[in-house]
Amino acid sequence: MKNEEEKNFQLDLLRKVLGSVQDLVVVIDRDLRIVTSNWKNCDSIASIEKQGNPYCYSCLMKRSTPCEPCRLLEVFTTGHCKRFEIEDPLDGKTKLIELSPIFDDNNRVSMVVRHSKDITERKDVEKNLKMRERQHAAVAKLGQQGLSGVELDLLMKESVKLVAQTLDVEYCRIMKQEEDGDFVMLAGFGWEGKEEKAEDLGGEENDNGQNILCYTLYKGEASVVEDRDTKDKFSGYSLLRDHGQVSGMDVLIGRMDKPFGTMSVHTNQKRMFTEDDIHFVQSVANVLAESISRRKNEDRLEKYAQELEATTELKVLFTDILTHDLLNPANIIRGFTEELIILEDDQSKQKLLNKVHKNNEKLIEMMESAAKFIKLESVRDIIFEEQDIVPILEKTIRNFRDCIDKKDIDLVFDPVCSCRVMASPLIEEIFINLLSNAIKYSPEKGKIIISSTCPEDECRVQITDFGPGISDRDKPQIFERFRQADKGSVKGSGLGLAIVKRIVDLHMGRVGIDDNPLGSGSIFWVSLKKAK
Template identity: 60%
Template sequence: MKKTLSSVQDLIVVIDRDMRIVISNWKNCDSIAANEKMGHPLCYSCLMKQTKPCESCCLLEVFATGKCCKFEIEDPLDNKPKLIELSPLFDDNGNVSMVVRHAKDISECKSIESTLKMREKQQAVVAKLGQEGLAGAELDNLMQESVRLVTDTLNVEYCRIMKKEGDNTVMVAGVGWEEENNTKTESEDSKNDIVCYTLYSDCEEKSAIQGDISQDKYNYTSNYTSGLSLLKENGIVSGMDVTIGSREDPYGVMNVHTTQRRVFTKDDMHFMQSVANVLADALSRKEAEENLKKYAKRLEDANHLKVLFTDILTHDLLNPANIIRGFTEELIIIEDENSKQNLLDKIHKNNERMIYMIESASKFIKLESVDDIKYEEQDFLPILEKVVRNLSSEMNKKDIHFDMKAMGPYPSFINPIMEEVFLNLLSNAIKFTPPNGRISIAISDAMDKWKIQVTDTGSGINNDDKDMIFERFRRADKGSIKGSGLGLAIAKRIVELHGGEIGVENNPIGHGSVFWFTIRKASFF
C-alpha cells in the first residue's frame, strides 16, 4: 500500500479512530516538517496546524456514518485551495476502522473558474452598456454608468473618462476622483489634468508593471503626462488606460487606477476597450443624430424657400406679366405705324416667353414636392387626342405632315397631369420640325407598360446632349429656337412619378429624333 501511495502526487493519509495518521505518502509533501512526520502524529495537529480537533470535524462524521465526504478548504500547509475527500475503510465486522484522506490541489481549477466568472461578468457589463447605448441613453448618464461598472467589475478604486480639448483634458465622468477633487485645494487646471500614466495600455502586448511609482519604470502616455504628483499622493501604483474613438482623432481616454500592486490581464484590457468602444459608438450615433437634425433643419428651410419662391413666381411676377400682356395686345390692335407695331410685337413675344418660363418653373417646383399624387384607371388616348387637336393649328401653319398610329383603348394608371407630357413632347416636335416636315405618334405594347413614341424630322440631338436635356435649365443648342430648359425636366418628373421611364433616340429613317416614355398598364379596365 505504501508503494501505491508513493506513486500518487497528491497528499494521501490514512487516519485511525484516535485521529492519528498511520499511513501516508509524506515524501510528496514538503510543507510538513520532518520532525512532525515522526511516529503517528495527530491529523489536526500535523495537517491543520491546530492544537485541538477541528470544529464540525468531518472525519468524525465519516467514522459515525460510514459515508464518504467531500469539501473544499484553504490548505494551511501551502495556502492553496484543496478538495478534501474522506473515504471510510471497514473491518471484518463492517465497522469503520480507518479513514483515507485525499487532498487534491484545485488551485488551477479555481483560477480558471474565477477567470470564467470574471469574463462572464465583464461581458454582461459590456452587453448592458451596449443595450443602453442603442436605446439612446443620454451620453452623460452612459459615461457615468460606465465608470461605475468598470470600477466595480475590475475591483479598483478609481476610474475616469477624460475628454480631449485641444492640448488639455477634462474629466467628464469619474469614480473615486470626484471625492479627491472636492478635498484638494489645487487649481481647477490641476483637477482636470489628472490622467497621467498607464501600466497596461491598449497599445501594449505585455503588462508594464515594474515596481512602485517612485521607480519611474512606467509607460507614460504621450498626451497625458502631467498629474504624476497627484497619483503619488493618493498612493497609486497600478493603472491602465484605453483610447475612446480612433487613434488619429480620439474623443479621449478611459483609465483605471488602484493602490494595489496589480498586473492587469489582457482580459481586463479587452473588457475596458470594449466599454470604450461602446462609448465611441454612442458618440458616433450622437454625432450622426445631430447631423441629421441639422440636415432636416436645412431641408425644412429649403422647402420654406421653395414655397416662398413659388409664391413669388405665381403672384408677384406672373400678375404684372399678365397685365403687360393685356396692355401690349391692346396696343398692337390699335397701333397703325409699322415701326411701333414691330416694337410692340417684340415686347409681346418676350413677355410671353417670360410668362411661359414663370409658369414652367412654378410647375416644376410643385412637382418636386409632390409625393402622394392620386392615380386613376383610365384610357390615356382621349387626353392625347385633345392635345393633338389643340396643336393642330400650329402644325398646319408649318404644313407638317402628321400621323398617329393609335387604335386604343389604352387602360393605364395616370393622373391628369400626364397631359403636360403629351403637350411638351408634341409642341417640341412642332417647334424643331422644319416646314413640310413629318411628325408621328406611335403607341406599342411593352409588357406591363405602354410605350409612347413621338418622332420628328428636325435637326436631331447630339449624342453628348441626350443625357442632359432632361435636366432642369439645360437645353441643347438649337440656334434661334429658345426655351426655358424646364419643359423636358417637367416631363421627366411627371413620368417618374407615374413609375415610368423617358428617353430620346435618333430617328432611324433620317434626320430628327424619337422621344419616348412609358406608362404603367392598368390590371383591368
C-alpha cells in the first residue's frame, strides 16, 4: 500500500513537471505500459492510441511486439541510464532518446522516464559541416597536386573521382567542346569502359544550347537540375537517360569568353544541390582551369624559347622579358608569400604557401641564371686584368658563410700558393656557382674542401664535396646549358654549370669534374693560365 502511494505521489510530481516540457516525455512501468506523459506535445500519435495505458512499443515504435533488444528492460535490470539515437517511426525524424530510471524505497527500478528530443536540425548541421570539411580537403588536395606539376590527364581523373566521392554521387565527368562543335569526354567517374563521343551522347540533343551542358557553355553560368522530367535543359544525352540519371549539375571550366569545357555531376536520386555543392565543384573546375592555363603557358614558353634561339636580337629581347616582365612579378609573389607564411596559423595552408614559395624561388633562380647566360653569349668587350684568385675565393666563402653555418658544414680552405691570372670581373661567378652547388648538395654536418695549386704555367682551383656525386653517364653533359644530370644525382636549373663553362672558355681555361677519391661526392676543378 505504501509503495502504491509513493508511486502515485511520484506520478503526480512528474505530471506537473511534464506539462512544462516541450519534448515528448513518457513514463513507463515494468509492464512496458505508459503510465503518464505529456501527450499534448505530440501530434504524431493518434488520440485513440493515447487512451488508457498503451504499451510503449505499440504506441511509440509502431510494433506489435517489444523491441529487440529492448533497452527499457536493460534499464529496469541494471538501473543505469541509456542514451541513443533513432529514426523515429512516428515522424521519420532523428531523435535522441534518454532513458532514466526511477527507484522505489527498496532501491528497485519501478518506472523509467523516456525523453525524446528532436535533433534532426543538429544532425543536418553536422552533416553539412562534415561535407564542407570534405569539400575543402578535396580542393586543397587537388590544388596541391596542381602546384606539384601532376600530369593534366591524371589530375582530371583524380578530380572526377574526388568530386563524385565527396558529393556521394554516381557519376562525374569532364567534357570538352572541340573546334567542330562536338563534345568529348576527357575524364569520367562511373562511365568506366565507355569511350563516348558527341554522337554517342545523343547527336540530336545539340539543340541550340537547350541541354544542360550547352546551357552552361553558352550562358557561362552553373546549371542545376533537380528533376530531369521537369527541365528542358536536361533533355537529350542518351548516356544520361540510359543510366537513369535524375538530377545533375554543370559548371564551367575556364573563362566565360573562352571556356575549355564543363565539369558535370549526375545522380540517379532526386537531389537539390546546395550553393556549397556548386561552389565546391566550381572550385575544383577552377583548379583544373588554372592547371590547363599553366600547361598552355608552358607550351607557349617552350615554343617561345626555341624561337629565341634563332637570333641575337631575340636573345636580347628574352633577357628583357626575364629581368622585367617575368622576374618582377615573381619577386612580388615572393614578398606576398613570405608575408602570408608569417601571418597564417593553419598548418595545411602554411604547407601550401611554403610549396608556392619554394617553387617561386626556384623560378627566380632559373630566370636570373638564364639572364646571366644570355648576357655572356653576347659579351664582346671584356676587360682582363691581372688578379690573384685567392682573395676572390676568400670573398666568395665569406658571402656564403651563413649558408655554410646553417648546414653546419666543415669548410676547409687550403691555398698552397698565390695564383695570379689574367681575369675579368666575371671570374667571381665561377666560384660562386661551384661553391653554391657544393653547399646545396652536401649533407648536414658535411665537409667541403677548397684548394688552389700552381702546377707549371696554370693555376688550378678544386672544390671537393662529399654529396651524392654525379654518375659517369651524366658527366659528359653536365656543363651543357639546359642539360641536367639525372635527378637522383644532382638537381638544378641546368644553367649554373653552363655559366661556369662559358666564363672559363672566355678566359681560355679548362673546367672538369672527377669523383671524390676520399668517399662519395665530386671534385669540380678549374684551370686558368698564369699571368705572365
